[in-house]
Each structure stands twice: as C-alpha cells, then as structure tokens.
Amino acid sequence: MDVEKIRQDFPVLQKKFGGKPLIYFDNACQSLRPRQVIDEINRYYNEFPACGGRSMHKLGKRVTEEMIIARAAVAKFFGAKKPEEIVFTRNTTEAINLVANSLGFKEGDVVLTTDKEHNSNLIPWQMLANSKGIKRVITKSGKDNTFSMENFQKAMSKNVKLVSMVHTSNLDGTTIPAKEIIKIAHENGALVLLDAAQSAPHKDLNAKKLDVDFFAASGHKMLGPSGMGILYGKYNLLENMTPFITGGDTVIDTTYTSAKFEKPPAKFEAGLQDYAGMMGFAAAVQYLNNVGIENIERHEIELNKKLTEGIINLPGLSIIGPQDASLRGGITSFNINGMDPHEIAMIMDQAANIAIRSGAHCVHSWFNEHNMKGSARSSLYLYNTKEEVDIFIENLGKIVKFLKL
Amino acid sequence: MVLCLVAAVVLGIVSIFSARYRTYAKEAFRCVFRMATLRKCDTDFDRKLKSAVVGRLIAKWPKFAGFVYRQFEIISWIFTIIFFVSLAYTGYSVYNLAVYNNCNGAGGGACVFVQNAQNETNCVAGDVPVSPPVYFDLNASVMFFYRDGCQWCEKEKLVLVDLSKSGYAINPMHIDAHPEYIKNYNIQVTPTFIGKNGTRLEGYQEENVLKAFLDANK
Numbered sequence: 001m002d003v004e005k006i007r008q009d010f011p012v013l014q015k016k017f018g019g020k021p022l023i024y025f026d027n028a029c030q031s032l033r034p035r036q037v038i039d040e041i042n043r044y045y046n047e048f049p050a051c052g053g054r055s056m057h058k059l060g061k062r063v064t065e066e067m068i069i070a071r072a073a074v075a076k077f078f079g080a081k082k083p084e085e086i087v088f089t090r091n092t093t094e095a096i097n098l099v100a101n102s103l104g105f106k107e108g109d110v111v112l113t114t115d116k117e118h119n120s121n122l123i124p125w126q127m128l129a130n131s132k133g134i135k136r137v138i139t140k141s142g143k144d145n146t147f148s149m150e151n152f153q154k155a156m157s158k159n160v161k162l163v164s165m166v167h168t169s170n171l172d173g174t175t176i177p178a179k180e181i182i183k184i185a186h187e188n189g190a191l192v193l194l195d196a197a198q199s200a201p202h203k204d205l206n207a208k209k210l211d212v213d214f215f216a217a218s219g220h221k222m223l224g225p226s227g228m229g230i231l232y233g234k235y236n237l238l239e240n241m242t243p244f245i246t247g248g249d250t251v252i253d254t255t256y257t258s259a260k261f262e263k264p265p266a267k268f269e270a271g272l273q274d275y276a277g278m279m280g281f282a283a284a285v286q287y288l289n290n291v292g293i294e295n296i297e298r299h300e301i302e303l304n305k306k307l308t309e310g311i312i313n314l315p316g317l318s319i320i321g322p323q324d325a326s327l328r329g330g331i332t333s334f335n336i337n338g339m340d341p342h343e344i345a346m347i348m349d350q351a352a353n354i355a356i357r358s359g360a361h362c363v364h365s366w367f368n369e370h371n372m373k374g375s376a377r378s379s380l381y382l383y384n385t386k387e388e389v390d391i392f393i394e395n396l397g398k399i400v401k402f403l404k405l
Numbered sequence: 406m407v408l409c410l411v412a413a414v415v416l417g418i419v420s421i422f423s424a425r426y427r428t429y430a431k432e433a434f435r436c437v438f439r440m441a442t443l444r445k446c447d448t449d450f451d452r453k454l455k456s457a458v459v460g461r462l463i464a465k466w467p468k469f470a471g472f473v474y475r476q477f478e479i480i481s482w483i484f485t486i487i488f489f490v491s492l493a494y495t496g497y498s499v500y501n502l503a504v505y506n507n508c509n510g511a512g513g514g515a516c517v518f519v520q521n522a523q524n525e526t527n528c529v530a531g532d533v534p535v536s537p538p539v540y541f542d543l544n545a546s547v548m549f550f551y552r553d554g555c556q557w558c559e560k561e562k563l564v565l566v567d568l569s570k571s572g573y574a575i576n577p578m579h580i581d582a583h584p585e586y587i588k589n590y591n592i593q594v595t596p597t598f599i600g601k602n603g604t605r606l607e608g609y610q611e612e613n614v615l616k617a618f619l620d621a622n623k
C-alpha cells in the first residue's frame with residue numbers, strides 16, 4: 001500500500017492552510033474524497049443530468065443504466081447476494097429509521113442494543129417505545145468498554161425481535177464480535193441490524209459471510225459523497241417490509257384509494273434520487289477495493305499503535321476503551337485531566353491544522369451515564385501517515401506540558 | 406468570558422454586512438446578555454477565542470501560550486477595559502469634531518482648517534471690527550490669524566485681552582475676511598501666530614507661552 005501515491009488522489013491534501021498542510025484525523029465523522037469520486041459525480045452532472053428509472057429518452061435511459069451499475073458495485077463490495085438487497089438512503093441514520101419504521105414492530109417486541117449506541121441507533125427505538133410500546137433492553141459493556149458476551153447472552157431471549165448494535169463504536173473504536181452475536185440471535189429467532197457506519201469504511205464487511213439481516217452504512221465516511229448511505233437487507237426481509245417514506249417511484253400503479261408497490265429496493269427509494277451520489281458511492285467502493293480493505297485496516301492499526309504509544313504516558317491523559325490500539329481500529333478517544341476536549345481540538349487545529357473531533361460524538365447517553373462531558377477523538381484512514389502522527393504527538397505533548405493547569 | 410463584550414460590539418457591526426459573522430455575533434450577544442444577568446456565559450464564544458489565540462501562540466512561544474491560557478480571564482478583562490476606554494474616546498472625539506471642529510474638545514488646541522473659506526471672496530466684514538479690541542495694532546510685528554466660530558480663537562482672544570494690559574498687541578489677520586491668507590501664509594489651523602522671520606505658533610497658546618513669543622518677536 002503506497003500511502004504517498006494514495007495521497008496524490010486527494011485534492012484537499014495538496015492544499016496548504018496558513019502555509020501548512022492539513023492533518024485530517026476526523027475520519028470517523030467524514031472521510032476526504034479522492035479525485036476519482038469527485039470526477040464520477042461530475043460525470044453525472046456533465047454528461048447525463050437527468051431522471052433515472054422513469055424517462056424514456058437517451059439521458060434518462062443512461063441514468064437508469066448507471067444506477068444499476070452503481071448498485072451492483074456496492075452490492076458486490078458488501079457481499080450481498082444480489083444488487084436488490086442494497087437500498088440507497090441518505091445516510092446510516094435514515095437506513096436505521098427505515099428498519100425501525102418498516103419492520104412492523106408491535107407492542108411487546110424487544111429491541112436489544114449495546115450501552116454505547118450513536119443517537120442514530122438509540123432515538124428511533126425510543127420513539128418506537130413511545131409510539132408502539134416496544135421494549136428496549138440494553139446490554140452493558142464489559143471490561144475496557146468492550147463487548148461482554150456474557151451480558152449479551154443474559155439479555156438475549158425469545159422475545160427479542162431485533163438486535164440492533166453498533167458494529168464498530170465511533171466512541172472508542174471497539175468492534176463487537178458480530179458473527180457470534182448474529183449466530184446467537186438467530187438461534188433465538190431474532191433478527192440483527194448492524195450500525196456499520198464505522199466498520200464499513202475500515203474492515204471487511206461481508207453480508208454473506210456474516211449472515212447478517214440488515215446493516216446500515218454512510219458513503220461519506222468511506223470516501224463517498226456526502227448525504228449518501230445504504231441499507232443492506234436480506235431480500236426476503238425487504239420484500240415483506242412496508243415502505244417508510246412513500247411516494248413517487250415506489251409504486252407500479254395507484255388508484256385514488258390504493259397503491260401497488262414496486263419490489264425492493266425501489267419501494268423504499270421514494271422520490272427523485274441522488275444519482276450522482278450513487279455513482280460516487282460506487283466509485284468510492286471501487287477505490288477501496290483497489291487499495292484493499294485489509295490493507296487499509298492494517299495501516300490504520302499500525303498508525304494507531306504508534307499514536308497510542310506516543311501519548312499514553314502523557315500526564316493526565318486517559319484513553320477511553322482498551323489501551324491496546326489494535327482493539328480500537330483507527331480510533332483513539334481521549335481526555336486530558338483538567339482540559340476541555342473542545343479546547344484541545346481547537347488548539348490542535350490552530351497550532352498545526354490537525355483536525356480532530358471533540359464532544360460527545362452523538363453518544364451523549366454513554367457520557368451522561370459515565371458522568372463525563374465528552375472526549376477528544378482522533379480517527380485515522382488510509383491516507384494518514386507516520387509523519388502526521390508524529391506531529392499529532394508533538395502538539396498534544398506541548399498542550400499537556402505547557403497548558404495543563 | 407468578558408471578551409464577548411468586545412466581540413458583541415465589533416461583530417455586531419461586522420455582521421450587518423456579512424452573514425458569516427452573524428452567528429458569531431449572536432453568540433457574543435447571548436454571552437453578554439448572560440453576563441449582564443449575572444449568569445455564566447453558556448456559549449462557546451470565549452473558549453473559541455481563547456483556543457484560537459493559544460493555538461497560534463503555542464507553535465512559537467509555548468510558555469507564553471501557557472501563560473495566556475491560564476490568565477485568559479484577566480487578559481480579557483484588560484482588553485475589554487482598553488476597548489471600552491478607547492470606544493469612549495472615539496465617541497468623545499466624534500462629538501468634539503461636530504461641536505468644536507476638532508477632535509480634542511474644549512481642552513486641547515486648535516481649530517482644524519476647513520477648506521470652504523478658501524473660495525470665498527471678501528466677506529462683508531472689514532479688516533477691523535467697528536470698535537477694535539484693545540490688543541489690535543495694525544503695526545504690531547506678530548500676526549494673529551483667526552476665524553469666526555473657532556472656539557480656540559475666542560479663548561485666545563481672552564488671553565490677548567489680558568496681555569494687552571501689559572502693553573502687548575498683535576496684528577489682526579481675519580481669515581474669513583481674507584481667505585487668500587490661507588494660501589499666502591500656509592495656514593493649517595487657527596489660531597496661528599506668525600512672528601518675524603516667519604516663526605510660528607500653531608494652535609491655542611497659554612498666556613506665558615504667548616508672552617514669550619511676543620517678547621521674542623518685538
């Protein structure tokens with residue numbers, strides 16, 4: 001994996017900000033985009049900026065073809081059995097909401113989650129608890145904030161309709177043992193939805209191998225365009241779900257009083273779609289495929305180990321989750337005693353153009369439970385380098401040495 | 406926390422022209438409002454400012470950055486006080502400019518020359534008023550340039566009345582009646598005194614200074 005060559009593909013990495021290059025360590029929020037993806041988006045707008053799936057003219061047919069190609073590419077990347085198992089959404093959040101609103105939850109159905117869900121995999125279930133009377137069960141994490149199989153098995157029961165869990169946590173970078181969880185859930189007659197927002201960009205996520213029922217992911221965290229996501233769903237499950245957002249393009253026919261819905265995925269993709277976004281998403285998975293997702297994962301862990309070693313002994317610094325970087329992928333979430341995470345992030349930005357995230361990372365519930373305000377978080381990706389990690393370590397060291405009260 | 410006072414004023418003005426600064430201005434105003442009602446500022450404004458400043462300093466002067474980081478509250482008070490003092494001065498100067506035709510008000514100096522007199526032809530007023538003041542002497546060696554409506558000239562005239570009791574006099578040069586003086590004598594402000602060999606005194610003069618000048622130019 002030639003990082004220098006990869007970096008050449010990212011226009012923003014060639015830019016200087018105040019005379020210094022950008023050090024982008026906020027990849028869990030959004031990744032940067034390579035030229036290949038940007039060009040693909042432009043190709044739609046330059047060459048056939050028309051409606052897909054409905055118009056019979058040349059441009060319309062072209063868009064429909066490109067949509068089919070894009071869906072097939074994304075389906076292949078995620079190991080779907082067929083392209084129709086991929087529903088395009090705006091993001092992970094919308095994909096989870098789709099399942100929450102379409103799977104036909106009834107009073108008493110149990111939804112099982114972890115104790116560190118992103119708001120996107122928390123609030124939809126709170127809403128269903130209020131509106132439909134579903135029950136929610138939360139399994140507590142174990143040692144080092146990692147997944148506790150014991151607690152999960154205790155929480156599992158025949159009443160659980162859906163296990164909906166964050167695959168890789170955006171809070172601390174830990175990944176749950178999805179394969180075992182899915183097996184146990186299926187034995188108990190439950191379905192599994194993975195919030196794969198943080199796993200899809202960084203590790204092999206194969207629907208067939210995992211035998212997972214649903215997962216949700218965002219294109220913008222994996223080199224794709226903003227506002228583009230997917231729901232993967234097993235085809236027979238999607239077939240039996242009622243659409244969530246309805247309207248144009250979801251139906252074969254309507255009368256004044258009834259509608260006959262299309263097959264999936266069309267019945268879930270209401271209204272005019274983001275065709276350029278789909279094409280851009282396909283270009284992104286193509287790019288990741290060319291580099292090799294295992295190579296990316298290895299590179300991130302290697303950098304994260306270096307980063308962890310560089311900061312772990314700073315006085316007052318604590319890392320959320322396991323101290324072993326290899327269990328945290330590319331993510332390091334930390335606090336410095338007596339310092340506000342937002343201040344750390346803003347100072348890093350001003351001092352050396354280092355972009356990190358700070359705050360509760362949309363996992364307020366976990367921070368509230370642990371009486372913490374938030375954390376600063378660095379999250380790496382394929383284009384980050386050892387030199388960047390060195391600069392990060394140097395600047396964080398300065399902050400601790402000179403600013404800590 | 407206090408810097409938002411400054412920011413609220415500055416950003417309030419800037420945000421009239423630029424939407425980008427409007428949210429910052431709102432944050433700053435909210436912060437001021439909370440301070441005014443004796444609550445802690447709950448927006449991120451002061452923290453953002455502090456981090457921006459410290460972040461810039463830490464690369465070159467890490468120790469100084471540490472000092473600023475720790476003493477930020479005090480430093481911001483100092484800045485705020487300086488800002489409001491200078492704001493008050495600016496307001497005062499604007500007021501003086503309107504009222505006294507100079508920036509320093511009734512305590513300081515001279516009337517800045519306003520060019521409009523230059524193009525006027527002779528005014529109706531003669532060189533010397535009907536009953537000339539006691540200190541007027543057309544043969545005196547020191548010329549006194551003055552204008553109507555110049556507060557400093559009026560003040561200077563009181564000094565001249567005083568000096569006239571000791572026998573001093575000046576040659577009256579009324580600029581409103583002779584706008585050509587401005588060019589001929591290169592007058593920038595009133596009052597201006599020009600003595601022998603073209604030595605000059607510009608602006609309002611205290612009695613002892615003026616007396617010395619008149620003595621030197623006898």
Ligand SMILES: Cc1ncc(COP(=O)(O)O)c(C=O)c1O
Nearest residue numbers: 091092093118120170195197218
């Ligand atoms: C674990 C996890 N789930 C869900 C989301 C929400 O993703 P999106 O905002 O793209 O819907 C994120 C984004 O940060 C995330 O990290």
